[in-house]
Amino acid sequence: MKSYMYIKIALFIALFSIALFAQETAVFRVVNPSFAQISQESIASFVVEAHSASVDSVVIVSDANETFTIEVNPKRSHYCKSINLHFGQNSIKVVGYKKGAVVKEETRDIFLVSKVDKEHRYPPQKYAKNYFHDEKNEKICSKCHDMSVNEVKDVAFLDIKKSNCYECHKNINKEKHSHAPSINWLCTSCHNGKVGIYNQADENRTKYSVPDPIGDVCFSCHKKNQEQWSAKRFHHEPAESGRCNKCHNAHSSSSEFYLRKAAWELCTTCHKDKIEGIHVVKTFGRAAHPTHNVKDPSRNGKELSCISCHNPHVSNAPSLLQSETVMGLCSRCHKK
Ligand code: HEC
Ligand code: HEC
Ligand code: HEC
Ligand code: HEC
Ligand code: HEC
Ligand code: HEC
Ligand code: HEC
Ligand code: HEC
Structure with missing residues (x-):
């Protein structure tokens, strides 16, 4: 008799919390990024699905206390915002408001890894690599974004905004010095979908993988360097092993030659x-x-x-x- 009562109460609580949960998820849904994600670039794209029936505005708050407010309107289902990251753990909050009151709050942790600094090279265990570009994810975006590749090999865009990659990735070339193939939006000249001996586990996880080591891809354009360098007697280990991107950012950097840090700081890191x-x-x-x-x-x-x-x-x-x-x-x- 007594246990029967307990079951009824338990059932009631369960149903009640499912209803609450359903309402919660209806407020908004963070489509990207995932809960604990590793990033190699200092930008994260936030995509939030939200409907004006249940939320008036969604505010994204970085841990540097930068805020970005999205006004939810009946005409739109998805809202997108690129957020800048710093090395190490970034905790970014997404808060939904209805009539001035908080109706839902979620956090996304993103770990920006460094190729050289020991303290930021190895993310804590909870973080995982979650590649974005697969059929399932792209389907959600293709309602509003053209997800196809429209670059012609070795032909720079006259108007870079015409690249299908531009809208979502425009911040990739945000620093002072940008590398020619990146600033001309010839992204797939490096992101050729292949993998190398150091990232075999990434095979088929994203359309736009890039081989690690990247050396042979760099030399496909920098042929003169390859010829001159291979004739020399002594080779610096990270260059010899094709890990050019340990020192160079392939896209853009505040240092000349797209170095990850100014030369002295770069050398003394290792x-x-x-x-x-x-x-x-x-x-x-x-x-x-x-x-x-x-x-x-x-x-x-x-x-x-x-x-x-x-x-x-x-x-x-x-x-x-x-x-x-x-x-x-x-x-x-x-x-x-
Ligand atoms: C309902 C239409 C719609 C859908 C669906 C959509 N977007 Fe967007 N997105 C836009 C519009 C419009 C812009 C231009 C900026 C603006 O007006 O918000 C944009 C801009 C962006 C930006 C640039 C933001 C910035 O701060 O520069 C990114 C990144 C982005 N979208 C990613 C995505 C991804 C990833 C998906 C799929 C998961 C997606 N979007 C789905 C409409 C949409
Ligand atoms: C609708 C928005 C959108 C468009 C268009 C888009 N991307 Fe992305 N891309 C993303 C998002 C979101 C990520 C995940 C990383 C992040 O949060 O910025 C991503 C990640 C990547 C990555 C890292 C590997 C991966 O799959 O996560 C590469 C490389 C990349 N994009 C290249 C491209 C290229 C090349 C194009 C043009 C052919 C392109 N992207 C077009 C939104 C977009
Ligand atoms: C010269 C070669 C090269 C070109 C050109 C290039 N990339 Fe990359 N990209 C790389 C390498 C190498 C990496 C791996 C991480 C690193 O070294 O920083 C990378 C990483 C990325 C990432 C981060 C992936 C992650 O795991 O977090 C994104 C996003 C990305 N590239 C987008 C683009 C887009 C968009 C373009 C075109 C504007 C582009 N790349 C052009 C070589 C290149
Ligand atoms: C698609 C062709 C292409 C690929 C692939 C490529 N580069 Fe470049 N790179 C260029 C062009 C074009 C320039 C600008 C002209 C020049 O200085 O040679 C350039 C310039 C540079 C410069 C500056 C040279 C200077 O004297 O100012 C560096 C450093 C560099 N690239 C490194 C790399 C690295 C590292 C890789 C591999 C991650 C790479 N490049 C892959 C085409 C490419
Ligand atoms: C240990 C760090 C390091 C590694 C690894 C590295 N570079 Fe460099 N690279 C530099 C520095 C520093 C400069 C600037 C030299 C200067 O200011 O004279 C440079 C300059 C360059 C230049 C322009 C000047 C020149 O010599 O033509 C190119 C091109 C280049 N690197 C390509 C590559 C390629 C390709 C690889 C991989 C095979 C690579 N680098 C690996 C540190 C590195
Ligand atoms: C790339 C340039 C450069 C090279 C190569 C170089 N030096 Fe120097 N050296 C300097 C500069 C700059 C100073 C500081 C001068 C000052 O303070 O006015 C200096 C200072 C010195 C001093 C101290 C002088 C004093 O008045 O206290 C000595 C000794 C010295 N160098 C010896 C050497 C030796 C030996 C080599 C070869 C192994 C060498 N340097 C290679 C640039 C160089
Ligand atoms: C990503 C780490 C890394 C960076 C950055 C780096 N090095 Fe190295 N360096 C190595 C490794 C690994 C070796 C080989 C093992 C050793 O001797 O410690 C090496 C060896 C050397 C050697 C000895 C080579 C020999 O034949 O005895 C010199 C000199 C050197 N590096 C100079 C530099 C300079 C200059 C810079 C900055 C442009 C630099 N390194 C940046 C990792 C790095
Ligand atoms: C003024 C010239 C000069 C400057 C500047 C200089 N070095 Fe050297 N370095 C040398 C000479 C000469 C040798 C070889 C003689 C020796 O072993 O002492 C050497 C040897 C080395 C070696 C290999 C032997 C060893 O001691 O490990 C490394 C690694 C190295 N330097 C790294 C660096 C780094 C990193 C910087 C910048 C912080 C730097 N050097 C700045 C001249 C210089």
């Missing part, structure tokens, strides 16, 4: 022991040789940095020196 710079003239018993923060006498107008003395890719001299001999190196800057 070679932390060289921050003190004591290796050059340690036998002289004097202060350490500078490696930055002074002008470089050998490169007009540029600052001294690791690449004043070392070639980042290849060399005929040990330690990737910019000259064939150590004495030759010194005399590039110390004349007499």
